[in-house]
Amino acid sequence: MARRLINRHPTRIGIVYLGLLPFVVLIALYATGSAIRLADNPTDKLLPAFSTLAAAVDRVAMTPDRRTGEILLWVDTAASLTRLGLGLAVATALALLVGIANGILPYVRAGLSPFVVAFSMIPPMAVLPILFIVFGLDELSKVVLIVFGIAPTMMRDLKARVEEMPREQLIKAQTLGASSWQIVLRVVLPQVLPRLIDALRLSLGPAWLFLISAEAIASEVGLGYRIFLVRRYLAMDVILPYVAWITLLAAFGDVTLRMVSRKLFPWVEGERGRS
Amino acid sequence: MTQVSVVNLWKEFEGQVVIERVNLEVAPHSFISIVGPSGCGKSTFLRMLLSQEAPTRGAIRIDGKSLPAEPTEQRGVVFQRYSVFPHLTVLENVAFGLEVAASRLLGRLFGARRRAAFEGCRGILEEVGLDAARDKYPAQLSGGMQQRLAIAQALIKKPKVLLLDEPFGALDPGIRNDIHQLMLRLFDETGMTVFMVTHDLREAFKLGTRLIAFDRYRTRPEERELYGATVTFDIPLDRATAGERRQAMDEIAPRVSASADL
Incomplete structure (x- = not known):
């Protein structure tokens, strides 16, 4: 009898092929769409041919800019x-x-925790104008927007992780003579660091979102700025490679963080497997 | 030598009496087994000994001094679970108590002092049979090994009183027997006083020098909130022969209902 679907697993090589499949399909669809549109209208800019894309990549990524001498x-x-x-x-x-502090110190929690929750409800994009007014249009306001956008969620996540720690561990540390500070340093912090990296990985997406948004609105340089600049000329041949590049950077960041976490916290895997 | 006295101890949670009128004079170097049905307050009693909870009335004194309001080095503890630090190796877990005492600011030692402290932990690790596993993380150990580690970790601080909250409840019978022998040996060597809460009546009789049973003496529904549990049996075991223990156990078993299945 055929096994249930939930019990049927692809082979190792099958996993690679299946993983690549959606990418291949997307590229094929793009190539077909592009060919059809270009056959209809050779000056169409919406779905440029691969050769056009390659030329644009060469222009922005390989050739120094004629005016500034820098590679865009x-x-x-x-x-x-x-x-x-x-x-x-x-x-x-x-x-x-x-x-x-919110997770382990009752007095700080009582004072600060409701504030953090309220703060995390403010839509960051809604305060972007305020940030521009207060911090000016240059670098600072963009950095502040990213911090504003991701820090409150990360704070709440870490607080929850600290509170999740078994009480027994904190009691045990006290019976071994550890002070509050030593408990934070030697019991809480090391166990929270892997969670911090997890939280950071989840925040990468929103962080890019806020970065591109800020750059799109007011900037003179930057990946988001470029995309929104060339949009005026419908320069899909530049936008598409830029989007692919940003995606690649974000994915690279995610993979790097995961590897760092595995390397630094060898005890975590066993813990996860157990619970 | 440590003298523990419990004077007229009461504990109430939101108007509900959990424990009432507990009076105990505990001789130095006693091994007190605490038994009783679930919800009889024996774990609450242990948490009060630990200062994890405060009594509503009454007092606990160790060598004539009232307990501090929070857990201290004076009283070590081994819980049923989560007793060891998952992010530290076996050796680091044991050395933890030494490191926090020696380095107030960082809570850890470096270089020669670290090597000396870690070397000093080898003896106790040898004793509990974990020296070969000293570089492993707790997740790589079996349940029995984790509990032996928790015992070694607590004993490195030489506590006056060791509190055990169903420490062997999750272990296989064979392993449990080994760890009983270890516990008895450590008890003899250290001269500390031990309080052990357990569900296992046989374990209570085997390890204890004295057995106390907690139970409610009023069990009608309308009385449950107003009357708590108290000590209903107090049996000295230290000079009892095997036959006398057996007899006492048969007598008490049906009356400590959670253990009736033994």
């Missing part, structure tokens, strides 16, 4: 990644500080 894609990437990195770093540090 790298300049944009450097600007965007600097903003993103700063935003993520500040948000992570804040989340660690506030999340642990």
Whole structure:
């Protein structure tokens, strides 16, 4: 008798093929659509041919700009990644500080926790104008938007993780003579760090969203800025490679964080398997 | 030598009496087994000994001094689960108590002092049979090994009183027997006083020098909130022969209902 669907597993090589399949289908659909539209109208800009895309990539990623002598894609990437990195770093540090304090110190929790919850309900894009007014149109306001957008959720997540820790561990640490500070440093913090990386991975998506939004609205350089700039000329040949590049960067960030987590916290895997 | 006295102890939760009128004088170097049906407050009693909960009335004194309001090094504990730190290796778990005492700011040692402290933990690890597993993480250990680790971790601080909350309840019978022998040996060597809550009456009789049973003496529904559990049996075991223990156990078994299945 045939086994149930939930018990049927693809082979190792099958997994690779099945994983690639949607990408191949998408590319094939694009190629077909592009060919049909170009046959109809050779000047169509909506779905440029692969050769056009390659030429655009060559122009923005390989050739120095005639005016500035810089390669456009790298300049944009450097600007965007600097903003993103700063935003993520500040948000992570804040989340660690506030999340642990909220999770373990009853007095801080009573004072700060409702505020963090309320704060996390503010739609970040709604305060973007305020950020522009207060922090100006340059780098700071973009970094602040990213922090504003992801830090409150991360704080709440970490607080929940701290509260989830078995009480027994905290009691045990006290019977072994540890002070509050030592408990935070040696019991809570190390166990929360893997969760922090998880929270950071989940925040990567929103962080990119806020970055691109801020760049689209007011900027002079950056990946988001470029996309929205060339949109005026319907330059799909530039937009599509940029989107692919951003996706690649985001995926790379995610994979890197996962590998860092596995490397640094070897005890986590066993724990997860057990519960 | 540690003298524990419990004076007229009451505990109420939101108007409901859980424990009432508990009076105990515990001689130095006693192994007190605490038995009783579920919900009789024996774990609550242990948590009060630990200062994890405060008594509503009455007092617990160790060597004549009232208990501090929070858990301290004076009283070690082994829980049924989650007693060890999952992110530390076996050796690091045991050294934890030494490290936090030696380094107030960072709670950890480095270099020669670290090596010395870790070397000092090898003896107790040897004793509980975990020296070969000293670099493993708790998730890589069996349940019995984890509990032996929890015992070693607590004993490194040389507590006056060791509190055990159903520590062997989740273990297989064979492993449980080994760990009983270990526990008895450590009890003899250290001279500490042990309080052990257990569901297993046989275990209670085997390890204890004295057995106390908690139970409610008023069980009508309208009385349940107003009257708590108290000590209903208090049996000295230290000088009892095997036959006398057997007899006492047969006598008490049907009356400590949670253990009636033994």
